[in-house]
Amino acid sequence: MFKVKILQLFDSFVLNTVGPYYRRLGKSLLTQGNDILGSETSDDRLVQCLRQVEAKGHKPQIGDAIFTAPNSVLIGNVILKQNSSIWYGATLRADNNSITVGKNSLIQDNVYIKATKAITVGNNSLVGPNSNLQGCTIGDDAFIGMGSTIKEGANIQGIVAAGSLVPEGTEVKQGEVWAGSPAKYLRDITPQELQILREYKQELLELAQVHGEETSKNFRQIVIDTDERFIKQQRGTEEEALQKIAELNFPLEYEDEEFIEQRVFMKQQPPMFMDSENLKSQQDQYEQDLSQFSENMQKYSEDYQIYEEAKKYFEQNPQAKANQFASKSEIPDDKPWSRKY
Incomplete structure (x- = not known):
């Protein structure tokens, strides 16, 4: 407990005193360097986090999302609801209209969504990688295959196969499968296929939670994880066995430890x-x-x-x-x- 208090005081001192001091010092040195260079100066600026870019007075609301990739771009009036996720390289432009992503919905890698009109992605829906959405509506439990393009005014409630082009104003009803360029009705989805899609979405949700936890770690947590991995690599089999027994709250004495080490050694040899x-x-x-x-x-x-x-x-x-x-x-x-x- 005492060590934790010391670490908290150290973090507070660094954040409130050391950090601002070095920041002021850096700005002063940058100004003096630019004055010395004169016409040869280079005005380098730090780019803000692209996950929250304000536009026309609207700032993305991403607090309820389970995962937003560090290199995703969220601009303007973007609303992410509970357990939604935005994956790597995805871009959501809501500088003219709003974009709302429903609960448990997944916007996968390199998806481009432009709000020429207000766009709503329903609950439990999935937009596959490299898809392009423009001013459309995606209903609940919908599935957009990878590389698909959904034009303005389209209403997708069912399944769009990979690589499809859905024209403007097209309506895909729930339970229907559309495919092609331009997309046309193919058939109804089978119960087996629907179950497979649900399991796939659940796996991606669990994976999104893992990525969210990893990308939200601060510098201290990353250092601790690195140290733990190094210690685990250096630790012998006997030490791992003793640590496991200690975690199970078994009482250990010197003779017990020696007996366990011998058993572990003999089991390996x-x-x-x-x-x-x-x-x-x-x-x-x-x-x-x-x-x-x-x-x-x-x-x-x-x-x-x-x-x-x-x-x-x-x-x-x-x-x-x-x-x-x-x-x-x-x-x-x-x-x-x-x-x-």
């Missing part, structure tokens, strides 16, 4: 002792032949078998004496037991 007998039995790679381990492990294994036998005997004969069983061997002191084995 082939069994240490893969002889013909192990291959035939297809045993688990963690259940290895104890004879390959140290002498201590063998001694403990033998004593454990004796313990199991004794336990079973005393359960059946509670009156028996304990001196009937003795350890077969003793563990040498010069090789103490280690949990590493």
Whole structure:
């Protein structure tokens, strides 16, 4: 929490003090440089964001859109409703009349819309890439195929195939498929095709949300994402496993961590002792032949078998004496037991 407060104070200081100071300093240096150059001066100017260009007192209203591409051009009285999206290279010119894009509608790449008359794109509609719309009306759930041209006064409520030219004043009713240049009625859309179009629109909506989140990140978020990707590349498999377990809120101690790292390592590597007998039995790679381990492990294994036998005997004969069983061997002191084995 304390670190967050420090970062907030730092951001505020940069925005309110450092930034304006350097801006004033830059303007002063630019003016002095132009005075020195005289007739050779070059008046470079910063171009404003093309997504919001005011024209004739109207400014685009894009606050409800889910995604507006950084290089899209929105001029004048453009209204984007909830979850609408304007993709890369699209141009919407509403300097003479209004352009309204309905809810969940998608204006895809390099679409050109010119409001010679007021243009309305209905809800849940899709305008394909490289299309050209001029003073027309697009209804709800309409689909305009890529590379299509819709002339002034046309009313599109149905489906226009890719590359079609819809003449002025043409009406395409809901459920109809039109195609050609000039476009003519082809047939009615099938329920299967309608379902495919709905699924396609939904996929594009989800993709638009992803693009919107990425293009709206500030400089600090981009730096953090870059650092996280770098750390992930440098992180080993054991560290990833431990981090995943920590995210699941499992309690971890030193011994647990070492055990998990060993399991991860052994899962990646082939069994240490893969002889013909192990291959035939297809045993688990963690259940290895104890004879390959140290002498201590063998001694403990033998004593454990004796313990199991004794336990079973005393359960059946509670009156028996304990001196009937003795350890077969003793563990040498010069090789103490280690949990590493």
